[in-house]
Every structure is written in C-alpha cells, then in structure tokens.
C-alpha cells in the first residue's frame with residue numbers, strides 16, 4: 506500500500522510541495538495527493554513549477570518548486586527620508602533624537618494635533634456630513650479657499666477666473682498631477698530643479714517621464730544661496746522650460762532668496778519664456794505669516810506670468826496623514842484655465858478617481874470661518890515661534906561650545922523647519938552611529954523635531970562630527 510503526504514516547505518517558498526511515497530515501486534509522478542487528487546502532471550500543467558524526483562532507498566520524493574513570477578523584482582532601497590524614521594524606531598538608546606522627517610513636535614517631542622483641527626472635526630461630526638464621493642476636482646469650498654489663501658482673495662487672477670484649481674493628494678499628489686499635465690501637453694519639456702532639493706522631486710518627475718536637470722542653488726562655501734549660479738543656469742536652459750521653485754522655506758537648505766532676488770528670478774524666467782512651477786509646502790510655517798510666505802508666488806502672478814503652484818496642508822495645519830493639498834494653474838485667460846482644469850480632471854480620474862473628503866472639509870472649515878482662521882494663525886505663529894527658539898538655542902550652544910572660531914551664524918539665516926548643517930555624508934553618519942541623532946545623509950536636520958532641552962546635546966554631536974570626522 507502506498508501512502509503519500511504533502512509537506513509544506515515553509516513560507517520562504519511560495520509553493521513547495523513534497524510528495525513522499527513509501528513504496529518505491531510506485532512512480533512518484535503517479536502519486537495522488539490526498540483527497541484533492543492533485544497529481545504531478547497537474548503541477549506540471551500549472552506552468553512555472555519545476556519537478557524534481559529523487560529516490561532514497563524505499564522513499565521516493567517529488568518536489569514541485571514554483572518559481573515566483575516576481576523573481577525579477579529587486580529589493581528597493583529604503584526611502585532616504587522615511588527610512589530614517591524606521592531606523593530611529595529600532596534604536597533603543599534613550600538619548601536618540603529623530604531629526605529626519607519634517608514633522609512638527611511639541612517641546613516634549615510629541616506629535617501635535619492643532620486645536621482648530623479638533624474644532625473643525627467636531628463641527629463636521631455635529632453636522633453629520635456624509636461620505637459620498639467628491640467630484641474629480643475635489644470639494645468646491647476647499648478649492649475656493651485654498652486658491653484665495655495662496656493668491657489673496659482680491660488678486661486679479663482669482664477675480665478674473667484665471668486659476669484652475671484641483672484638489673490633490675497633498676503636496677506630493679499635486680506635484681504628480683502637474684507632472685502628468687507637463688508630460689501630456691509639453692512633451693520633451695524639461696523641469697529645472699534646484700540642487701539640492703526635496704528628495705521626492707526627482708522621483709516624481711522620473712515616474713511621470715518628465716525630463717529634468719538641476720540648477721545651482723546651494724553654495725557650500727557660504728552655506729548660503731549661489732544666486733549667480735542659479736541665475737546663469739536658468740538662463741542657459743532651453744526656452745520654455747519649467748522652473749521648479751520652493752515658494753518659501755527651501756527644503757532641504759532653509760535658504761530662501763531675498764525679495765530683490767525673487768524679482769530678478771522672475772525677470773530671467775520671463776525673458777527666457779520659462780514657466781515657473783512653485784512648490785508651496787510651508788505657507789505660514791516659514792515666517793509665521795501666511796501672506797509673507799506667499800509673497801514669491803504673488804510677485805510672479807503680478808508680473809503677468811502663467812504659473813503652476815502645488816500646495817500642501819501637511820505642515821501648516823498638521824494634516825500629514827489626511828493627504829490634502831491642491832494644484833493651481835494660473836493661465837492668461839479664464840478660457841484657458843477652464844480647459845486646463847478639465848484636463849487635470851481627466852488625468853486624475855484614472856489615477857485615483859477622486860480625492861478624500863476629510864482633510865478638505867477641515868481646511869474649508871478653518872480657512873472659511875473667520876474665528877477659526879484667526880485661531881489657526883495664532884497656533885501657526887506658536888509653532889513657527891517654537892522652531893525659531895530652538896534655532897536660536899542651537900546657534901547659541903554651538904557658538905559657546907565650539908572653541909575653533911567657526912562661524913555658525915548661517916543657522917540663523919536659514920528659515921523654516923529645516924537647517925542644513927553643512928555636515929557631509931560621513932559626518933551625518935557619525936551623528937547617527939555615535940550620537941543616535943537620526944537625520945538625512947545630506948546634513949539636513951529638522952528643527953521641528955528638536956526641543957530646547959536637547960539643543961546642547963545636539964551641539965555636542967555636531968561639533969564632534971564636524972571636527973573629528975573628515
């Protein structure tokens with residue numbers, strides 16, 4: 506009597522079946538597998554299984570190993586920013602500090618939900634709002650307030666209906682939608698991005714199949730803006746290129762052009778017939794003022810330029826996980842704006858159909874209600890103020906502790922959530938490996954993840970890494 510068993514070889518192999526026959530006279534390929542009636546020929550017929558038979562005395566084995574269809578998929582590297590948080594979570598040292606991701610923390614280093622957000626959510630519950638699909642372009646009340654917040658309600662571009670606004674999946678999704686528009690309607694056109702820039706910009710344009718190149722931005726000698734390099738690279742680019750600009754609080758450097766420099770940038774872009782493409786991820790978070798932080802975008806609009814602007818509410822309303830933002834395209838006529846909007850909707854529909862409602866209602870409630878709006882501004886000033894305080898304390902600690910005479914004042918000239926320390930890759934690695942300070946390898950630290958109490962420790966780590974690691 507032949508008996509047969511099926512043994513699973515564990516999860517490492519997606520399908521590995523072992524047929525064991527105790528009677529060597531029974532050819533393995535004739536063995537039936539229990540009540541399911543599976544035979545080796547069935548396994549063969551399944552296609553990508555390889556069948557191996559071997560005899561061990563009285564025991565014959567047949568192994569069918571299914572090779573994964575995904576064998577050619579290689580392991581992706583961890584995300585350079587989000588991967589830092591994963592490594593931080595795995596570290597058990599008490600002194601550890603996560604300065605990788607740009608997310609606001611309280612002085613106690615806890616995540617913060619704004620009071621105005623809680624109030625807006627309570628309002629939504631009281632009203633018992635439904636969860637029906639939004640239109641492809643998003644919530645009308647959100648689209649109205651978001652464009653007004655960006656340009657100012659009385660801006661001619663709004664009054665004349667020249668802005669195509671579509672709700673996006675936060676800043677990233679809005680940039681991606683704009684990239685899809687560029688790919689479809691400006692094939693072959695290049696996007697110029699600053700060197701360095703937020704790490705995801707390159708991924709976004711790569712995936713959208715939009716060619717890009719870099720313009721000089723950061724000068725390591727001064728840890729400041731390489732303005733001449735920036736201007737000459739923008740001038741040298743093919744006419745009609747898109748120029749990606751960080752509206753305020755440049756990520757990762759924290760270095761913004763001055764108002765006079767912005768004017769010059771607008772002039773050169775106009776001369777070259779380029780199209781400015783603003784990424785506004787920190788409105789209100791850089792200076793504490795929503796209007797001041799939108800001044801670069803408003804200047805370009807006032808010059809009569811057509812432009813694109815991606816917005817995000819991740820940082821200024823702390824709505825990181827709600828994925829709420831917008832893409833705005835300012836056109837020279839309302840007619841063109843209507844057509845652009847129709848095409849943005851057409852691009853969005855097969856990608857994600859329509860955007861989520863929760864964050865859109867929060868923003869519409871906060872920005873659209875004068876009392877909540879004022880409260881928001883106060884809370885934002887508080888958040889921006891806390892970051893300014895740690896920036897100052899970090900500078901003071903570095904200046905007091907570092908006896909080498911190095912000038913650390915560049916830290917005070919930077920703005921927003923981040924500071925670009927000027928530490929190189931090896932020095933940044935020392936910060937993590939020796940001091941348990943988690944940060945991106947380009948030397949960027951998020952001051953939003955720093956408390957006053959930890960400034961001295963961080964200063965010690967920076968001084969050690971800067972002077973003792975080449």
Ligand SMILES: Cc1ncc(COP(=O)(O)O)c(C=O)c1O
Nearest residue numbers: 675676677703756784786817819
């Ligand atoms: C420059 C810049 N653009 C866009 C984003 C997008 O963020 P989100 O997709 O969360 O809105 C970020 C976030 O860090 C950023 O720094």
